[in-house]
Amino acid sequence: MFEGTVLKGYSGFYYVKYNQQIYECSLRGKNRIKKIKFLPGDKVTFEPISQEKGVIEDLLPRKNELIRPPIANVEQVIIVSSLVNPEPDLWLLDRLTILALWNDIKPILCLNKADLSSQEKIANLKKIYEQAKFKVLVTSAKKNLGIDDLKGVLKDQISVVAGASGVGKSSILNAIQPDLRLQIGEVSLKLKRGKHTTRHVELIPLHFGGLVADTPGFSSLNLPEDIMREQLSFLFPDFDQYRNNCKFSTCLHKEEPECSVREAVQKGELAQNRYNNYLAFLEEVIKQERSY
Numbered sequence: 001m002f003e004g005t006v007l008k009g010y011s012g013f014y015y016v017k018y019n020q021q022i023y024e025c026s027l028r029g030k031n032r033i034k035k036i037k038f039l040p041g042d043k044v045t046f047e048p049i050s051q052e053k054g055v056i057e058d059l060l061p062r063k064n065e066l067i068r069p070p071i072a073n074v075e076q077v078i079i080v081s082s083l084v085n086p087e088p089d090l091w092l093l094d095r096l097t098i099l100a101l102w103n104d105i106k107p108i109l110c111l112n113k114a115d116l117s118s119q120e121k122i123a124n125l126k127k128i129y130e131q132a133k134f135k136v137l138v139t140s141a142k143k144n145l146g147i148d149d150l151k152g153v154l155k156d157q158i159s160v161v162a163g164a165s166g167v168g169k170s171s172i173l174n175a176i177q178p179d180l181r182l183q184i185g186e187v188s189l190k191l192k193r194g195k196h197t198t199r200h201v202e203l204i205p206l207h208f209g210g211l212v213a214d215t216p217g218f219s220s221l222n223l224p225e226d227i228m229r230e231q232l233s234f235l236f237p238d239f240d241q242y243r244n245n246c247k248f249s250t251c252l253h254k255e256e257p258e259c260s261v262r263e264a265v266q267k268g269e270l271a272q273n274r275y276n277n278y279l280a281f282l283e284e285v286i287k288q289e290r291s292y
């Protein structure tokens with residue numbers, strides 16, 4: 001019996017990676033009967049029946065499970081934003097960091113198209129997000145800058161690449177591994193129209209070790225359903241050093257007196273855009289709580 005990782009499911013088969021080999025696996029009757037759905041990223045035990053075929057035996061426990069894209073055991077999400085064309089969407093960026101942290105996934109920021117950006121802009125964004133304790137990479141897929149750093153981050157991990165359309169997600173992955181030949185510059189009309197096409201999700205093995213999924217982004221950008229208003233600010237790691245100094249332990253950092261977070265924003269110690277997004281998300285969380 002081998003232990004492998006599911007890369008994708010496709011017309012009734014699952015493709016399971018074990019060492020450098022990929023096995024086309026079918027399911028045992030019991031798994032079919034129980035209607036177990038295996039996801040890319042799942043660890044499974046399987047019985048090889050030839051050099052390239054096998055039968056899946058059991059699903060091993062999942063560390064986490066993303067719904068959109070449907071992938072299990074994701075360790076980190078590479079949140080890609082371009083510095084220019086399109087301009088950084090900090091609302092989306094902050095939202096993706098929240099979704100990642102809530103699912104116990106490490107967010108890593110990748111600021112791409114550095115070849116088109118001023119140094120000030122890069123330094124400014126780096127400062128804001130490093131203060132929030134995120135690792136920030138600066139890349140140019142076009143000029144092959146920062147690609148080795150990104151390889152170092154992806155090595156031996158299960159990663160998902162997320163971010164708006166056109167920021168360079170596929171270009172970056174092609175720069176990392178040219179034989180991937182992912183399509184560049186495509187804007188999916190179907191997705192734009194909001195049709196619920198089940199998009200094919202797969203984990204791609206990297207030559208240097210590690211698996212990565214190129215996705216159109218987290219297509220469902222709803223905030224986590226089960227999050228409570230008091231929990232939100234804990235998903236803003238840059239607030240950590242201030243939060244404990246607020247007068248009220250229940251402070252939501254909104255209108256309460258002697259709020260240390262708000263004071264830090266006023267003094268310019270915390271980024272205004274982070275705080276604005278926090279307030280916007282807080283409103284949403286409160287509305288969501290009420291609807292239950």
Ligand SMILES: Nc1nc2c(ncn2[C@@H]2O[C@H](COP(=O)(O)OP(=O)(O)O)[C@@H](O)[C@H]2O)c(=O)[nH]1
Pocket residue numbers: 112113114115116139140141142143163164165166167168169170171172183184185186
């Ligand atoms: N100047 C510049 N253009 C880039 C860079 N990375 C990607 N692009 C361009 O941005 C567009 C969108 O790239 P793509 O990889 O398809 O973005 P995706 O939608 O996030 O996968 C394409 O025209 C790319 O050639 C970069 O580092 N610098």
Ligand SMILES: [Mg+2]
Pocket residue numbers: 169170171183184185
């Ligand atoms: Mg793409």
Ligand SMILES: [Zn+2]
Pocket residue numbers: 243246247251252253254256258259260261262
């Ligand atoms: Zn406060």
